[in-house]
Amino acid sequence: MVTDAQQACFEAGIKFGSLYHQFAGTPVSPSSTRSLETAMAEAIENQPHCESVTVTIHDDRVADAIDHENGYTELTGSLMDVEMAIRYADVAVSTRMRMVDGYPLMELVDVDER
Amino acid sequence: MVTDAQQACFEAGIKFGSLYHQFAGTPVSPSSTRSLETAMAEAIENQPHCESVTVTIHDDRVADAIDHENGYTELTGSLMDVEMAIRYADVAVSTRMRMVDGYPLMELVDVDER
Amino acid sequence: MVTDAQQACFEAGIKFGSLYHQFAGTPVSPSSTRSLETAMAEAIENQPHCESVTVTIHDDRVADAIDHENGYTELTGSLMDVEMAIRYADVAVSTRMRMVDGYPLMELVDVDER
Amino acid sequence: MVTDAQQACFEAGIKFGSLYHQFAGTPVSPSSTRSLETAMAEAIENQPHCESVTVTIHDDRVADAIDHENGYTELTGSLMDVEMAIRYADVAVSTRMRMVDGYPLMELVDVDER
Numbered sequence: 231m232v233t234d235a236q237q238a239c240f241e242a243g244i245k246f247g248s249l250y251h252q253f254a255g256t257p258v259s260p261s262s263t264r265s266l267e268t269a270m271a272e273a274i275e276n277q278p279h280c281e282s283v284t285v286t287i288h289d290d291r292v293a294d295a296i297d298h299e300n301g302y303t304e305l306t307g308s309l310m311d312v313e314m315a316i317r318y319a320d321v322a323v324s325t326r327m328r329m330v331d332g333y334p335l336m337e338l339v340d341v342d343e344r
Numbered sequence: 345m346v347t348d349a350q351q352a353c354f355e356a357g358i359k360f361g362s363l364y365h366q367f368a369g370t371p372v373s374p375s376s377t378r379s380l381e382t383a384m385a386e387a388i389e390n391q392p393h394c395e396s397v398t399v400t401i402h403d404d405r406v407a408d409a410i411d412h413e414n415g416y417t418e419l420t421g422s423l424m425d426v427e428m429a430i431r432y433a434d435v436a437v438s439t440r441m442r443m444v445d446g447y448p449l450m451e452l453v454d455v456d457e458r
Numbered sequence: 459m460v461t462d463a464q465q466a467c468f469e470a471g472i473k474f475g476s477l478y479h480q481f482a483g484t485p486v487s488p489s490s491t492r493s494l495e496t497a498m499a500e501a502i503e504n505q506p507h508c509e510s511v512t513v514t515i516h517d518d519r520v521a522d523a524i525d526h527e528n529g530y531t532e533l534t535g536s537l538m539d540v541e542m543a544i545r546y547a548d549v550a551v552s553t554r555m556r557m558v559d560g561y562p563l564m565e566l567v568d569v570d571e572r
Numbered sequence: 573m574v575t576d577a578q579q580a581c582f583e584a585g586i587k588f589g590s591l592y593h594q595f596a597g598t599p600v601s602p603s604s605t606r607s608l609e610t611a612m613a614e615a616i617e618n619q620p621h622c623e624s625v626t627v628t629i630h631d632d633r634v635a636d637a638i639d640h641e642n643g644y645t646e647l648t649g650s651l652m653d654v655e656m657a658i659r660y661a662d663v664a665v666s667t668r669m670r671m672v673d674g675y676p677l678m679e680l681v682d683v684d685e686r
Binding site: 232236237244248250336338340 | 345
């Protein structure tokens with residue numbers, strides 16, 4: 231047996247793994263952060279049960295990560311925060327990704343069975 | 345509040361999204377299916393709470409999908425089945441991906457709270 | 459010995475392979491085509507020697523490719539055309555990708571050694 | 573007009589961009605380097621005009637890059653060397669990728685018009 235809340239959490243995880251591994255490695259510079267944020271959010275919002283995605287790529291971290299003359303770096307978890315809202319049946323799940331101890335931690339913030 | 349079972353299901357979803365979006369699009373032919381299966385399984389098994397991953401890329405489907413002279417196609421969900429075992433705390437989760445109605449459905453098969 | 463024109467063509471190829479394999483598999487629907495086009499172009503324009511990138515994702519092809527209830531498909535070469543302008547030293551290279559006989563063909567259109 | 577040598581260099585670039593952006597971000601640990609090397613090489617060898625690909629992922633660099641408790645890192649150019657042999661018509665192209673000044677430089681080593 232799988233509960234609606236468990237299924238909702240599974241769906242939330244799928245979206246996080248998808249977002250991260252689809253876009254990690256994308257060339258990024260401070261001039262392309264906004265378009266990448268928007269595309270990432272709109273791409274993942276296409277997936278089922280995904281209500282909203284907010285991606286924040288930190289321009290200052292991108293600038294700091296550019297350590298060679300070419301003027302860009304590759305997107306990695308350390309450069310961004312992500313928040314997502316998932317709904318499955320009557321369950322609303324809030325999730326986020328942020329850096330914790332040098333690791334881009336994906337977290338369940340709240341599971342609300344209404 | 346998030347239960348261990350919900351967290352286990354979230355972790356299971358992350359692995360599925362990761363596997364799919366990291367490797368979708370990889371050039372594949374019947375001569376490279378075995379190495380790709382192994383690499384996909386070993387890559388995702390590195391992730392936390394992932395006990396085992398089995399990837400089966402169907403040679404006959406790969407051969408059928410090669411529709412141009414170049415002799416290869418790109419990996420997509422329709423060419424493979426995946427099974428994963430996840431453990432978080434005392435919860436064991438079994439998951440699989442398989443084609444259902446033309447869509448590569450990722451499913452929670454069992455959530456076992458021991 | 460490697461000529462500037464050969465180096466320019468190598469650089470052009472890198473950009474095409476990068477664009478294709480970074481973004482293939484991205485969830486896409488008619489409502490997210492514009493943001494994905496922009497992000498793809500701006501991401502690859504970050505790479506060295508890349509002067510401009512134009513990505514056209516065809517909404518009608520995306521709509522036709524949505525063959526299940528979930529309302530989205532995955533980006534693949536058959537859904538888009540790409541044009542790029544590369545400059546290396548005094549050499550300008552024009553390239554494009556478009557569907558030819560069912561295969562997304564990446565082509566050198568012109569190599570101009572000024 | 574495009575010469576065979578220019579076309580060969582374009583093909584070489586495509587393979588490098590493909591390899592890098594398909595596999596960058598893959599979870600990797602010292603226990604999964606061999607399978608990933610093999611899968612990367614065999615995948616790209618499927619592409620047209622690609623005679624051979626050798627990928628060397630350095631176990632010591634992977635171990636050094638694991639900076640958190642989870643025991644794995646993500647594949648990036650700094651962890652590997654790549655060599656490729658491309659043939660187009662009568663032109664043989666040798667290429668490699670290696671770290672130069674902190675940047676994973678993709679290089680044309682030789683273009684041999686026989």
